């Protein structure tokens with residue numbers, strides 16, 4: 001059987017370039033600061049070098065891809081908001097009035113809004129119309145979609161990233177809109193994260209205690225009915241996932257395929273990231289976790305992928321809002337590499353004071369620092385892929 005285009009993309013994902021991680025480490029240790037003192041910025045600079053094969057990649061052309069889809073499981077009363085909010089918010093994104101639009105403008109990023117599975121017929125000059133089907137089916141009554149539909153939605157994400165890379169985009173953020181999609185994401189965490197539905201389920205748009213219990217029962221019912229195979233991530237996606245989640249799996253795989261960093265937003269995006277990491281373990285090293293959502297289960301999802309979030313903002317909106325907030329931090333790490341003076345340039349003394357012996361100690365420490373950090377990071381990134 002010939003490979004589908006998404007399987008081709010998966011086979012084309014390669015590991016980070018370790019030689020560039022080491023080069024980045026050496027550069028970082030030559031800059032006027034104690035080694036390692038810029039913490040996560042340094043880690044990000046090394047990761048970006050390993051991803052792009054450049055010390056100072058130009059990531060200024062960047063987009064948040066907001067995948068939108070409806071969820072049949074809304075019939076079960078699992079959300080605090082009605083399903084019609086999904087198409088209404090799509091129009092809000094297109095008109096520039098949603099939170100993600102504001103934060104994207106602040107970060108100098110473009111918002112690309114995709115109809116991958118909204119029930120309504122939507123039309124707007126800026127809308128990317130790639131509907132795979134009108135909404136998922138209710139997973140509490142049968143599979144959310146067929147395997148073919150899940151694969152088609154993954155391909156939508158991969159193809160879109162390919163098109164954007166052609167147009168010069170070099171960094172991506174994941175965003176989504178779909179009333180009911182925290183139910184799908186919690187079901188994914190339950191199955192792939194081997195997690196009790198109670199620990200995997202949160203309040204989404206803001207449900208009360210009674211509805212939360214009901215939502216957990218709906219998830220347990222959907223998992224028992226569909227029996228997704230935890231060793232087959234595409235089966236899990238088709239049976240208890242969502243079209244926009246599948247589209248984001250494609251965005252993540254596509255970014256990794258094109259050696260671009262992909263910034264992961266909150267709970268739903270992280271469910272897509274866990275699926276992507278299970279489909280293609282190497283894709284995990286291209287991910288940057290932006291923030292820790294308030295949604296119950298998010299920390300566990302990130303831990304299962306081996307990611308640690310950059311920010312804690314007590315947000316739980318989705319849309320890509322947290323991911324877009326992290327863009328300037330990621331660009332700051334490139335700027336550090338580009339603009340900071342080295343010890344030699346600035347005539348700043350490096351390491352412990354006094355004598356040839358101190359110099360020798362310093363040199364030993366420094367070379368250890370570079371090599372150690374680079375190899376630690378390479379192995380952490382490899383482990384992230386391995387764990388997922």
Ligand SMILES: O=C(O)c1ccc[n+]([C@@H]2O[C@H](COP(=O)([O-])O)[C@@H](O)[C@H]2O)c1
Pocket residue numbers: 078079080081176177178179180181182183203204205206265266267268269293294295315316317318319
């Ligand atoms: O990303 C998150 O962490 C997040 C947490 C809670 C809710 N959301 C957003 O809220 C919607 C899903 O919530 P719900 O309650 O309808 O399942 C969907 O449009 C998401 O973008 C997003």
Ligand SMILES: Cc1cc2nc[nH]c2cc1C
Pocket residue numbers: 081085089176177178205317318319
């Ligand atoms: C208003 C609204 C905006 C959203 N953005 C993402 N999910 C959302 C859910 C609601 C209800």
